[in-house]
Amino acid sequence: MPEGHTIHRLAADYRERFADRPVRASSPQGKFADGAALIDRQPLTDADAHGKHLFLGFGAAGWVHIHLGLFGKLTFGAAPAPPPTDTVRLRLSGPDAYADLRGPTTCGLITDAEKQAIHDRLGPDPLRAAPAHANAAGAAGTPSDDGEPAWQRISRSRTTIATLLMDQKVIAGVGNVYRAEVLFRHGIDPYRAGRDLNRAEWDAIWADLIALMREGVRNNRIDTVRPEHLPEAMGRPPRVDDHGGEVYVYRRARQPCHICGGEIRTAELAARNLFWCPGCQRR
DNA sequence: GTAGAATGTCCAG
DNA sequence: TGGACCTTCTACG
Numbered sequence: 618m619p620e621g622h623t624i625h626r627l628a629a630d631y632r633e634r635f636a637d638r639p640v641r642a643s644s645p646q647g648k649f650a651d652g653a654a655l656i657d658r659q660p661l662t663d664a665d666a667h668g669k670h671l672f673l674g675f676g677a678a679g680w681v682h683i684h685l686g687l688f689g690k691l692t693f694g695a696a697p698a699p700p701p702t703d704t705v706r707l708r709l710s711g712p713d714a715y716a717d718l719r720g721p722t723t724c725g726l727i728t729d730a731e732k733q734a735i736h737d738r739l740g741p742d743p744l745r746a747a748p749a750h751a752n753a754a755g756a757a758g759t760p761s762d763d764g765e766p767a768w769q770r771i772s773r774s775r776t777t778i779a780t781l782l783m784d785q786k787v788i789a790g791v792g793n794v795y796r797a798e799v800l801f802r803h804g805i806d807p808y809r810a811g812r813d814l815n816r817a818e819w820d821a822i823w824a825d826l827i828a829l830m831r832e833g834v835r836n837n838r839i840d841t842v843r844p845e846h847l848p849e850a851m852g853r854p855p856r857v858d859d860h861g862g863e864v865y866v867y868r869r870a871r872q873p874c875h876i877c878g879g880e881i882r883t884a885e886l887a888a889r890n891l892f893w894c895p896g897c898q899r900r
Numbered sequence: 901g902t903a904g905a906a907t908g909t910c911c912a913g
Numbered sequence: 914t915g916g917a918c919c920t921t922c923t924a925c926g
Contacts, residue, residue: 669908684909686918687918687920689920721919722910722919793906839907867907889907890906
């Protein structure tokens with residue numbers, strides 16, 4: 618159940634465990650048997666992420682394109698690998714580690730050109746942006762997305778900002794949690810139209826997404842609560858929840874807002890659950 | 901045991 | 914807009 622930070626973290630995990638050494642590849646479940654055979658015994662030459670898309674490079678053999686969708690999971694373990702369960706779509710194993718992929722929406726072998734086509738239809742990714750302190754060009758060879766193309770679309774759109782933030786063509790990597798949290802942090806009602814945001818609001822959102830999602834990669838979880846609103850600071854009980862991180866509104870329907878004390882609301886928007894605080898977020 | 905939900909996306913109508 | 918799809922985990926009998 619990943620947002621962009623998870624995918625970038627996974628790309629790094631693959632690189633650390635398998636880079637530049639031949640891997641064994643198999644598809645115990647069978648659905649990727651042909652692809653696995655083509656990369657078997659090839660070295661992993663690169664691992665890349667854009668938004669929620671993960672790309673594992675195998676030199677001339679091409680790229681394994683993975684999208685986890687809502688349910689997909691990757692689990693890493695130390696060698697020797699145990700016998701795989703029959704739901705494993707792709708297993709990679711090396712001398713030190715193995716990785717099992719289950720339940721992805723997408724797992725296919727693609728060419729450089731096909732990979733480029735995927736990049737071309739995705740919006741800028743806050744995790745591919747140059748850090749705020751770097752110069753505009755970024756270090757050689759590193760991607761440096763900027764938020765301008767996203768602003769161009771948002772500022773002309775009558776669609777709600779909540780919908781636009783989830784649209785991967787507009788901005789890549791933001792999912793339901795970051796959407797809800799970043800709108801709360803900037804006091805913006807999720808139903809406001811994109812074109813009713815001003816430039817300063819957008820710039821603040823983009824900068825905040827870069828910071829929040831980098832933190833997400835580092836901690837491997839989503840934390841969005843400012844220090845002064847943490848449980849320790851406010852003397853409230855910590856969150857008891859599967860996701861771990863402290864949040865303002867995500868999955869907190871009918872609970873009191875950490876800032877104004879009002880009830881957090883929830884509604885369905887485009888088949889996804891939306892959470893917001895009517896007291897803190899302005900139309 | 902089984903229904904339901906879940907941080908996602910695509911396609912048909 | 915509604916349904917399909919991929920899997921795991923939890924709550925409830």
